[in-house]
Structure formats: C-alpha cells, structure tokens
Amino acid sequence: MYAKPIELSPAASLSVAARIMRLFSSLLFLLVCLAAAGAIHFWASLPNVANLADPQTSITISVRDWEGQEQPFSLGPQNPDWTPLEAFPEHLPWAVVVAEDGAFYKHHGIDLQALHEALIYDLQQQRMARGASTITQQLAKNLYLSREKTVLRKLREAVIAWRIENSLSKERILELYLNLVELGPMVHGITAGTRYHLDKPVTKLSSAESAFLAAILPGPRIAFNPRKRPERVAERAKKLLYFMQLRRVLEGPQYELATREVDIITGIAPRPVVQPAQHTPMNLLYEVGQRPPWQLPLATS
Template sequence: MKAVRWLATIILGGIALYVISIGIALYRLPPVAALADRRANLTIQVKDWRGKLHPFVVGPQNPWWTPSESIPTEMKWAVIVAEDANFYRHEGIDVKALKNAIKYDLEKKRFARGASTITQQTAKNLFLTRDKTITRKIKEIYLARRLEQELTKGRIIELYLNIVELGPMVYGIGHGSRYYFDKPASALTPRECAFLAAMLPGPRKVYNPYRHLDRVLKRSDMILGQLRQKGVLTEAEYRQALAEIPNIGGMQKKVDQSFAAKARRFFRDLFGVFR
C-alpha cells in the first residue's frame, strides 16, 4: 500500500508540474490584438523544402500580400469548404471534430489527425512550430481562442490565405497565383481557386501538382461541387469551372527550366562549359 501511495504521489506531482509549465508557457505567448490592425506587419520564420528557416513578412510590406478585398469570394469559400466547413459557426475550435480526432489518435496510438480549424492553423503558422506534441496543441487552441476574441472572421481568413504554403518557398495566395498561373490573386477563376485550395493539405508531397496533378484536379472538382452546393457558384458557373483546364503551362515551363539549369550545372562542373 505504501508503494502505491508513493506512486500515486509521484504521478500527481508530475501532473501538477506539467500543468504549471503549461500555464507558464501560455502566459508567455505573444499578444494577438495588434493583428486587428490591417496595416500591421509581423515577421515570422518559414521553412523551405530543405528545412532551412527564412524570415517572412506577414502584412502589407510583403510584396505578395493580398488584402481581403482583392481575394476572390470563391477563394475564401474554397478553403473553408476544404479545410474548415464550420468556420463561421465555431469560436476557434471545432469541438466535435477535435473529439473525433482524439478518439482516432488514441486508436492509432499516434498523432494521425489534428482536426485544426482555419483559426488554429493561422495561430500555428504565425506563432508556433509544427511539432506534433500535446503542449503545442494546447498552445494552438489557446491562441485560436484569443484570435477569435480579438479579430473578425474576415481578418482571420485574410491572414490565413496570406501565409499558407503552396510550393517551395511559395507562401500565400498572392505568390501562389503568380507562381502557378502568372496572374494576381484577384484574377483567379473559380477553378484556379479550387486548385490552390486542393493543394493545401500537402503541397510538398501528397498534393504536389508537379507529381500528382490528377490528384489535385480531382480534389478541386470535389471542392467546386461543394461551392455549388453552398450556392457560391451558380449551376452555369459550376459547369464552366468543371470544363476549364487550369492554365498551368507555366508550371511545366518551371520544371523544364529547373531541369535545364541542373543540366547546365552538371556539364559546367564536368567539362567546364556553359560558363
């Protein structure tokens, strides 16, 4: 019995210390109220596809920054139906989705699902790392609640769309629309909006259009269908979007240029040509 009491004391003590450490960590999190000012600029760190960190400006000082009024309605709704269908109904956390994710993770005995809302993803991208830990998840939830208290839904969507990863050092739809379609985000068609939204779960691998274009197009078809169901698109607009073949010739050009550049470097190093 004495050993059991000692074990219980140790466990309870460990839990108490963890709770205290979480409290301290939450207290030290940065304020979010300043983000309500649409003129605000914040420098964060983003990773390239080799894992190297780079400074990235969130705000009007970023040349790719796209203000809310220049983001097509179809783009906003495309990410909502794809990433967080209850965005306008929850207060930062989708409790039902979170419970289902916890149940699934316990069954799989690993962090398989995150159930992060758009607000949580915004909080993570702005202030946190991508480490899959309970502590980081708690911070994410806490910051998401604060973002919802301090910012409008429109401002949260604006921030989210300007920091999402869409390619190798391509962050935000302003850069993404130029990179893939050679046009400003304001000129994106519904099909192109759905295309970019379709990439969000995994632009590096699973939904990398260089490797899995068919997969990205198939998911964008699904997103277009949801936009039709929501009434964002009329039947005629939906049919037109489905029939549209995304003008991604620039993507193939980038692939060709990348291959050519590698070839030039190879022969330069080997034979000293192409100087």
C-alpha cells in the same frame, strides 16, 4: 516465546490517522500549487495576439523552406504580395474555407466535433495522424509554433487560436491566413501562389482556379503537389467545386464549366484553342496540348 501484539490506544490511533491526513493534505496542496504555477507559466508564455488586429501591422516570422532551412517571411502590407481580403475574387475565400475549415464561421477557434473525430482516429492509429486544425489553429501554428506533433504543442495551438478568435474578426483571420498559406517552395500566400502556379494576377482567378489552389493547401510539398500528383489535385478541386455549389457560391452552369476547366488547369485535358473574340469562362488562349505554366520546367541559373 510468543509476544502479544501491541495494541494502540484509541488516542494513538487517532494521532496516526491525523498525521496521514495532514501528509495527504500537504501533498494535495503541493500538487495544486505546482499545477497553478504551471498554468501561470503556460499562460504567460503565450504570445500577445492583439497587435494582429491592426490592418497596418506587418510582422516577420520564420518559415521553413523545402530544404529544411528557416527563412524570414514578412506578413503584412510591407510584403509586396500582401492582398487585402476584399481584393480577392469572392469565390477564392470560399474555396479555401470549404477546403480547410467548413465550420469556420460557426466555431470560436476550435471545431469540437472535428477534434472529437480526430481523437478517435488517432487512438485507432495509436499516433497523432490527424490534425483537425481549424483555419484559426493553422494560423496560430504558422505564426507562433513549430511543426512538432505533441500534445503540449496542440494545447498551445488551441489556446492561441481561442485568443485570436477573441481579438480578431473572422475576416481579419481569413485575410492573414490567405496571405500566409504555403503553396510551393518558399511560395507563401495566395497571390504568390497564383503567380507561381498559374502565372496571372490573383484578381483574375476563375472559380476553377480558386478551387485548384485550395486543393493544394493540405500538402503542397508531396500529397497535393500538382507537379507530382495532378490527378489527385484535380479530384479534390472538383469535390471543392461541388461543395461550393451546395453553398450557392456557384450556380449550376458555372459549376459544370468549372469542373471541366479543372482538368485543363491540371493538365489532364488539353487546353482548347479559343479565338480572342469569344468571351466565355473558359477563354483560355493556349494551343492544344500546351502545358499549364506550373508544368513548364523550372529555369536554372
């Protein structure tokens, strides 16, 4: 037997619509509350970076050695290798800025253009293949975060970098970065890296040697390890010298001499024999064919 559909009165229809709207509003309110709680928790979990502004501050952080073990590292004047920014040769900070973050003095912790390019590249590769991290972001990661490549970690890195930029001067950020960067197995900081790779004081670095050290920074373990890939390091160091010349950090003759010196530093070309009485930017007192200090075999105990 055919049953006629029940027709709701206008009042009943309005009642159903009102209940649906109330349910939708309640769900929306709940989502807003959850988002707000998550944001508050996220912000509260971020480290306090204000203490980094004090030049007398030393902090102990955890760094990972080349065997994957966590090791303590002191960043600050308590570390005997700590070097104030003004003690570095002028071309050294510029070599690092050119190598790692050409827009360092223009951005506020995040390079939006580089980030946009990295996002496009990552989408094309369907993985997080390109970091686009500024010097400030790298400092934030090395001080407070793990090496995992996740969206949440990158978000924390960006927010911490923004907080660092709002609490510290550019000079202080660069000073901390130069004393923390990895240049070898448990070799952190430019001063320790200079001793490890070149066996000399950091104050005696030439422009070519500065470019050499800066060229190692993206991957001292494998990609730009000068013991394993000297040609690749030399090629990158020469590119850095070229950009340093464009920024007028180097003049033409200095650039040409430094470019030739890079091949000697990396062992691609033999070291010339120069008499002590001669004083040139390439006054390197080594016998022809002698290997650079970093190419000598490591001492075994």
